[in-house]
Amino acid sequence: MDPLIREWSERVRAAASRGESLQLRGGGTKDFYGQSPQGEVLDTRGFRGVVSYEPTELVITARCGTPLDELQAALAEQGQELPFEPPSFGHGATIGGCVAAGLSGPRRGNVGALRDFVLGTRIIDGRGEFLRFGGQVMKNVAGYDVSRLMAGSLGTLALLAEVSLKVLPKPVAERTLQFELGQATALARLNAWGGRPLPIGGSFWHADSLWLRLCGADAAVEAASRELGGEALEAGEAAALWQDIREHRHPFFAGEEALWRLAVPTDAAALPLEAPVAIEWGGGQRWLRGAQTAPQMRQVAEAAGGHATLFRGGNKAEGVFHPLPPVLARINRRIAEALDPQDVFGRGRIYPVD
C-alpha cells in the first residue's frame, strides 16, 4: 500500500474515533458547489499521476490528485478524450474532484454523463478501509456498482483515491451550426432532431439563438449540415463557444445573480418563469438566472418532471439540492451510513443532517 494511502486511512480512522469531520479537497475549484464544506481539509493533490493508460483498451486509470488538464493532455496526445467534457471551473481541478462533483459538459446530452464512464475506483471509506470496486473493463457486474455511486457524491461517501474511466477517440470532424429560433421552436427542433440518427454532439440555446454542434465522421457531419441548414461557425470561434459554455465563461453565466440548474425531460415546454434562460443537452438541462425563491424553482422543476439545483450563488440556507421524497431520502441516508457511519466526510454538503 502506498504510504500516503496508509497515512490517509489512519487520518480517517482517527477522525472517526474523535467524531471529527474531514473535508476532502483537490484543487478547490468546486468549493462553491453544494453547501459549504466543513471540517479539516484533507488535500488530495499529493496522490497524483496517471497509473495506466493504454489507448487501445479505451481506459485510463489515474490517482485522485492528478490535474484534470494533465489527464486530458495525455488523452489528447493519443487522439482520445473524456467524451462527457467535464468542466474545470478554474485552474487546478483534479480528476478526483471532477468525479466527486459528477458534472458533465455540452456533449452529455448525446454521449452520456460522467457516471456513465466510471469503470472502477479505489476508495478509503469512513472506517479507513482501502477498498477496490469495479475495475478497468467495460463490463462488470461482480458486486454492487459502488464505483458509479461515487460520481456526484461530492466526497461525502469516501475518499476517492483512484479512478478508472472509459475514454473514446475524439470525433474525426466537428461543425457548429447557428439558427435564429425562439425557445419553443428550438425545443421542438431539438427533440425532433434527437429522434433521428444525426451526429449531434451538443446544443446551446440562449436569447433566440440556437447553436448545434455536429460531431462524427467527415461524411456524417457533411451530410447532416447539408440537411439541417443554419449558418456554420468558423472552427476557432466554435471551439471557443463550446469551451465557454462548458466552463461557464459565456456571458449568460456572468454576474453575481443566483444560477439555478434545472434538469428536466428534454421535451418539457419552456418553463413558466420570468428569468433569463439558457438550454443545453437537447432541452434536458436548463440554466436560469435570477432571484426566484427556492420553493418557486423547485415547484416549476417538479411540475416539469425534473429537479432544481441552486448551482451557484443565491441563498443556500434554502437548500442547494432538490429535496428527496421520504423513502428515497432514507435510502440515501442509509447508503451514506453504510460507507461512512461516523459521517467523517460531511454529508451535510448535500443535504442537512438531522
Add this chain to the structure above:
Amino acid sequence: MGKQEAAVGIAQREADFSRVDRARLIEALAGALPAQCLLHAQEDIRPYECDGLSVYRQVPMAVVLPRTEAQVVSVLRICSEQGVPVVARGAGTGLSGGALPHAHGVVLSLARFNRILELDANARIAVVQPGVRNLAISEAAAAHGLYYAPDPSSQIACSIGGNVAENAGGVHCLKYGLTVHNVMRVRGITIDGEAVEIGSRAPDAPGYDVLALMHGSEGMLAVVTEITVRLTPRPRLARCILASFDDVARAGDAVAAVIAAGIIPAGLEMMDQPATAAVEEFVHAGYNLDAAAILLCESDGTPEEVAEEIERMRAVLEHSGATEIRISGDEAERLRFWAGRKAAFPAAGRISADYYCMDGTIPRKRVGEMLLAIQGMEKKYGLRCINVFHAGDGNMHPLVLFDANQPGELDRAEAFGADILELSVALGGTITGEHGVGIEKINQMCSQFTTPEIETFFRLKAAFDPAGLLNPGKAIPTLNRCAEYGRMRVSNGQLPHADLERF
C-alpha cells in the same frame, strides 16, 4: 451503529430460514391474491425450480404471479412480516442462477407485468413493466424509427426487468452502452412494501446515484415494477465485415488496431475455430472453416458515414493480417453473418449434451493469453471448450462442453469454469461481465473481493433490505462461505481471506 453491526452479522453467515411456516405463509398469500396468482402445488411450482442455469434446481415454498403493483406490495409485506425470502423472477433466462428459488421462500414472478405503458417518440422514451421482453420494446418503437439499444443474445425471450437486475449487455454495447446507460428510471417496491421512484425522465436526479446501484443488483435491493428506458434513433444503415484470421492472437491484435485507429465499431465480435465449426453446421452463416478465428466488425450510421468507416475498418483489418475479408452486401447477408454469432449457445447445445457458459471480462490485450490458458485447461479437465466473445469490450463467453450424465463431468466442467474465472481476475478483469454472479459464481467473488469489500456490499444491501430477505444467498458471498472456499482452493500457497476463521 446497530443496523451496521447487524449487516456485518448477516455478512458472516448464511441466514437460517428453516423456521418459515409454510401453511401460515400460504394462508396469508391466499388472502392477498386471487387464486390464479398463487401456485403452491408441487406440479405447479416445479417449472420454477431453475432459471437458464439448469444445473441448480430448488423448489420454492410458493410462486406468486401478481398482476398489479398493489399485489406486489401485499406479497412483500407478508414476506417481510413473516421473515420469508423473496426471489424475483423475470423470464427465467438468466445464466447465473440469480432466480434460483429459495427452499423456504417465495418466487415472485413478474411475468404478468408485461405491458408497455407508454411510448413517447418525441421524448424518445418508453415506460414498460419489468416482464416486457427486451425485443418487444424495439418492435414497438420501430414504427418511429427508434429502438432500445442493449441487445443481449437472449433478447427474444429475456425481460427488461431481468436486464436491469443483471445490467445486461449485448453485442452492440461498446458503442451504445449497457442497460445502466439506457435506463432513466425505475420504480421499485422495497421489502417493506414501500414504493420508491429512482431516476426520472430528466437527465439526472438529486441525491446519490441509486439508479446505478440498482443495475446488476440481482433483485437484492428492491423489486422493480416499472422501468423507463431511453430509445435510440435506428441508424439508417448497418454493414458488417466478416474477417478471417489464421491465428487467434493476430485476430486479437486486429481488434486493438481497429480501436487504435479511432474507430468504435457498432459491434466487434470474435469466435474461435471450434465455435465457427459448431455454428456453421447449424445455421450456415458462411463462415470460413479454415480460419483459426473470425471477427465480425460492424459499422452503422448514415450511408456516407458507413461507407467511410467500412473502408477504414477494411484497411486496418487487411493491415492486421486478415486472410479473407467479406463485407455484407445487403441486410440479408449482414443478418446471416450475425446469425452464426447469435446461435453460438444453441449450437453448443446441439453438439454437446450440456454446456457451461462463462462470462469473465478481461482487458482486451490479455485475450490471447486467456485463450492459450483455456487450451491447457481443456487437456487438464479432459473437456472441450468453444470460445465466442465480445472482443470490443473483452467480455468472453467460453462454452465448456460436457455431459452431465457422465459421472464426474459436471464437477470437472465447474472446476474448468472456476479456473477461467480465477484467471480472469488474475489478468486484471472480472468474473462476470453481464450474466451476473447469482449462485453460480458466488465462490469466485471471494477471489475478486476482500473481506472489508464484501462487508461493504452487505452494508449497502442492508440500506435497502435490513433483514436480508430479498434473494438471500445470491451475488454476495458470506464470509463463512469465503472461509470454506478459501480452504478448498489454495493457489500458490496463498490463502485468500487469510484473516478469516476457518471451519
